[in-house]
Amino acid sequence: MNLKDQKGTITCKAAICWEPDKPLTVEEIQVEPPSVSEVRVKMLCASICHSDIIALQGFPLALYPRVVGHEGFGVIESVGEGVEGLKEGDTIIPAVIGECKECPNCKTGKTNMCYKFPLNFTGLMLDQTTRMSIKGQKIYHMFTCSTFSEYTVLNSNLVVKVNQAIDPWHASFLSCGFSTGFGAVWKEAKIEQGSSVAIFGLGGVGVGAVAGARSLKAGRIIGIDLNEYKKSKAEFFGLTDFINPNKLNGKSIADKVREMTDGLGVDYSFECTGVESLLNEALDATKTGSGVTVFTGAVVQKHVPILYWTLMAGKTIKGCLMGGVRPHSDLPQLCTKCINKEFDLDGMLTHQVDLNEINHAFELLKQPECLKVVVNMG
Ligand SMILES: NC(=O)c1ccc[n+]([C@@H]2O[C@H](COP(=O)([O-])OP(=O)(O)OC[C@H]3O[C@@H](n4cnc5c(N)ncnc54)[C@H](O)[C@@H]3O)[C@@H](O)[C@H]2O)c1
Ligand SMILES: [Zn+2]
Ligand SMILES: [Zn+2]
Secondary structure, eight states: OOEEOTTOOEEEEEEEBOSTTSOOEEEEEEEOOOOTTEEEEEEEEEEOOHHHHHHHTTOSOOOOSBOOOOEEEEEEEEEOTTOOSOOTTOEEEEOSSOOOSOSHHHHHOSOSOOSSSOOOOSSSOTTSOOSEEETTEEEBOSTTTOOSBSEEEEEGGGEEEOOTTSOHHHHHHHTTHHHHHHHIIIIIIOOOTTOEEEEEOOSHHHHHHHHHHHHTTOSEEEEEOSOTHHHHHHHHHTOOEEEOGGGSTTOOHHHHHHHHTTTSOBSEEEEOSOOTHHHHHHHHTBOTTTOEEEEOSOOOOSOOOOOHHHHHTTOEEEEOSGGGOOTTTTHHHHHHHHHTTSSOGGGTEEEEEEGGGHHHHHHHTTSTTOSEEEEEOO
């Protein structure tokens, strides 16, 4: 049972990372009431994105102890002063970036890179303090989300209200990975009907890119993954062709893509693994003169060599966060598409665990027959 003291602080369970490469410990922590412009949320479920794995390893900052997790679905338990448009009982998903609608970037609507609510790597809330602690010791947040806790505090701009009709785990998948891939195709590349696309990596993000490509009526959707199981999962979302790089007998992936596209390469490629060596492969796989590559993968190296001559051949590279999806202007549209079954996110769910089994969830992700793990928060 979760206890709320006289000051409104809640004692509840959360998965804590104390140091890299060590199992998480599920322990009781204290979660303060929401401060100005914040909401406190009872998490109903959460899911794991690859970015959680690299955050646990200390990328880009080694912040411990920490509660990670940034995909999830929950219900607002209380609201802080000055919160508008959200109330107790609303069902929400967290967003890793906000949308103030007033800064130069929000005003143009061309990008989701809000100046006021950028991706927050500090592990702190916007006032540079934390809302979580254990025995008096502060606990760092992740992107001010920290969904692997029964209760969490979020800035109200970094929250998207969703229709209660949505399935909890569908909503959770939409809060990062799937939307990132879908958005990369929809908002960043803005592909034309009939385009050919190559998607490197068919995990949560890659499958979202496949669904985005099908939704925009791509002609050919080629997926590249070392794991054959991902082929069938991605086919459910619209994949038309599959390449296993381990079965190319020394040929490069880009050569294989050209072979499949009359020697030309694809119109668009999407890097969704975060594997450094695949960045140039994704660039190389596109058409000379017009190819566009969107990087979504989080490569941990700060500097990455790019084959300059591929750019001289008239190609374009773009990077993005959340696939260019604006949390308030675009994400609700994806939620509506999901409720209307324009894509069925049941096709992503392979495993469910309880919060107490969180380490098992991370182990499952290393298994070949795993695409997405949902953590039930009880
Ligand atoms: N830009 C953003 O806003 C954003 C958002 C979410 C995730 N990410 C990043 O996107 C990447 C993918 O995240 P995810 O949750 O889909 O990860 P995931 O682990 O679910 O999927 C990665 C897929 O890539 C495949 N893969 C790995 N190495 C490969 C190789 N050498 N060749 C071919 N396939 C290979 C794996 O088999 C797996 O299917 C990660 O780097 C993550 O940190 C970025
Ligand atoms: Zn803004
Ligand atoms: Zn993510």
